[in-house]
């Protein structure tokens with residue numbers, strides 16, 4: 001596993017835990033996923049560890065990742081995966097019981113409200129989004145970032161960081177509401193979002 005960092009164009013570095021992506025789901029993630037309802041769609045699934053974990057529990061799960069490398073890895077790890085941009089058309093729109101955005105993926109696209117609105121369109125009417133967010137005090141930070149690994153830099157792409165205190169406002173814009181926030185013993189935060197009442 002090569003180590004990688006996400007660096008915004010102003011030089012700020014956000015650590016990337018690439019070793020975690022290639023490992024199994026952690027016991028804390030197992031806890032977060034304990035009573036998840038299927039079918040589950042894991043957006044930005046990387047090498048597919050969450051999809052594999054869910055499938056081993058007989059929870060139907062599909063990973064989506066725009067990166068051919070990530071999708072190929074996920075496939076070789078035994079995950080059902082679609083190599084596609086999550087903003088493109090996906091199967092089962094409006095029918096997923098759970099949409100996952102784990103490990104910083106709330107940042108995809110650099111506009112959390114737009115991303116959550118995309119998740120909302122994927123959800124069944126009684127579905128849930130589980131989005132990992134950053135610790136309190138982060139607010140919403142929009143970055144132009146590059147991934148740097150093995151001496152190479154990706155082209156810059158839009159990304160965002162969302163603190164737990166800021167997820168409610170972004171969710172509201174997407175007609176979602178925060179139902180619960182789960183803080184793991186190591187200090188990771190997972191927000192559970194459901195469709196807001198009209």
Ligand SMILES: C[S@@+](CC[C@H](N)C(=O)[O-])C[C@H]1O[C@@H](n2cnc3c(N)ncnc32)[C@H](O)[C@@H]1O
Nearest residue numbers: 021044045046065066067070085086102103108
């Ligand atoms: C933080 S990594 C994934 C980690 C993975 N969720 C985990 O917990 O193991 C982010 C992933 O999102 C994918 N990604 C970024 N933008 C995407 C998009 N627009 N559509 C689909 N996947 C995307 C990247 O290719 C990358 O594999």
